Amino acid sequence: MGMIKIENVTFQYDGMLTPIFANLNLNIDQYWRMGLIGRNGRGKTTFLKLLLGQLQPAKTNTPLLTVNDLQVKRGPQWLAQPVSFEISNHDRLILSGENGAGKSSLLAALLPQATIEYRGTINWAHQAKVSYVAQSFEQLSGSLTAYAEKNGVAVDQFFNLLRKLGFERAYFQTPMQELSMGQKRKVSLARSLCEPANLYIWDEPLNYLDVITRQQIEDLILTVAPAMLIIDHDQLFVEHVATQPAIEI
Numbered sequence: 001m002g003m004i005k006i007e008n009v010t011f012q013y014d015g016m017l018t019p020i021f022a023n024l025n026l027n028i029d030q031y032w033r034m035g036l037i038g039r040n041g042r043g044k045t046t047f048l049k050l051l052l053g054q055l056q057p058a059k060t061n062t063p064l065l066t067v068n069d070l071q072v073k074r075g076p077q078w079l080a081q082p083v084s085f086e087i088s089n090h091d092r093l094i095l096s097g098e099n100g101a102g103k104s105s106l107l108a109a110l111l112p113q114a115t116i117e118y119r120g121t122i123n124w125a126h127q128a129k130v131s132y133v134a135q136s137f138e139q140l141s142g143s144l145t146a147y148a149e150k151n152g153v154a155v156d157q158f159f160n161l162l163r164k165l166g167f168e169r170a171y172f173q174t175p176m177q178e179l180s181m182g183q184k185r186k187v188s189l190a191r192s193l194c195e196p197a198n199l200y201i202w203d204e205p206l207n208y209l210d211v212i213t214r215q216q217i218e219d220l221i222l223t224v225a226p227a228m229l230i231i232d233h234d235q236l237f238v239e240h241v242a243t244q245p246a247i248e249i
Contacts (some may be wrong), residue, residue, distance in 0.1 A: 004028040006167065009057045011043075011050060013090075019089075020046055050077060063088045064128050064199050064227055065110070068144035070120035072105040080249040082120055092221070092228040094238050094246040101249050103137050103231045104203050110229070111201070113209040131197035133188050135204045135231070140184050147176060147187070153194035160187060164220070165214050181208040200228045206237060 006026040012019035019073065020043040026035065036044040049055040068081040079102030087093055095103045109118040111132060140147070148158040165186045171179065176187060179200050185208045192200060206214050212235060221228070232238055238246070 064125045066123040068121045073117040092243045096246040097249040129197045131192040131195040133202045
């Protein structure tokens with residue numbers, strides 16, 4: 001008796017934070033008559049296109065980022081020892097080391113617009129998109145709405161995420177240059193989380209955040225499970241979100 005057999009199928013459109021399907025398994029008998037039910041945008045048409053061969057499942061074993069013997073330079077000095085690592089979908093990797101060891105410089109070297117001098121190799125997957133939150137604050141000024149529009153994120157989604165991070169509605173119209181350091185950090189994190197990236201690179205994201213907001217960030221990461229490369233000194237946060245041993249530099 002003929003069947004269609006689907007095993008461990010994952011599919012994700014370019015720029016999406018999470019797959020439409022992840023590790024899907026299904027057997028369909030040749031005599032069955034089935035209906036697909038779901039809200040718009042949940043992937044019904046995508047599923048049919050996969051069955052017809054019009055779309056191809058994701059190659060989940062393809063790394064987003066491969067780094068070999070990477071070392072960065074500050075002034076005349078090469079910092080720390082060369083590091084090598086690989087990040088694939090849903091991996092969350094922590095960079096660890098003493099202050100001044102070059103962790104932030106190493107993250108900066110990974111960015112497409114990087115100007116820092118380095119040696120070693122950095123290989124990105126085709127069309128991989130990166131969202132970056134720097135340790136130092138962005139030069140934030142003007143309105144939150146203009147900031148969201150400038151960065152190409154949906155304004156409604158941006159404000160909704162700010163609220164989830166405990167940003168009070170009363171400050172939605174406040175010019176960003178008048179916000180507290182903690183509020184500015186929430187703005188940068190909300191912007192990053194709204195960006196449709198394949199890899200999120202965050203340099204000490206929890207700075208200036210209260211305990212409740214730190215827990216909200218952790219819960220969101222564990223729920224969405226994005227691929228991430230993070231520097232942070234909060235040991236409990238690091239232990240909870242990491243999916244593999246930290247890279248020491």
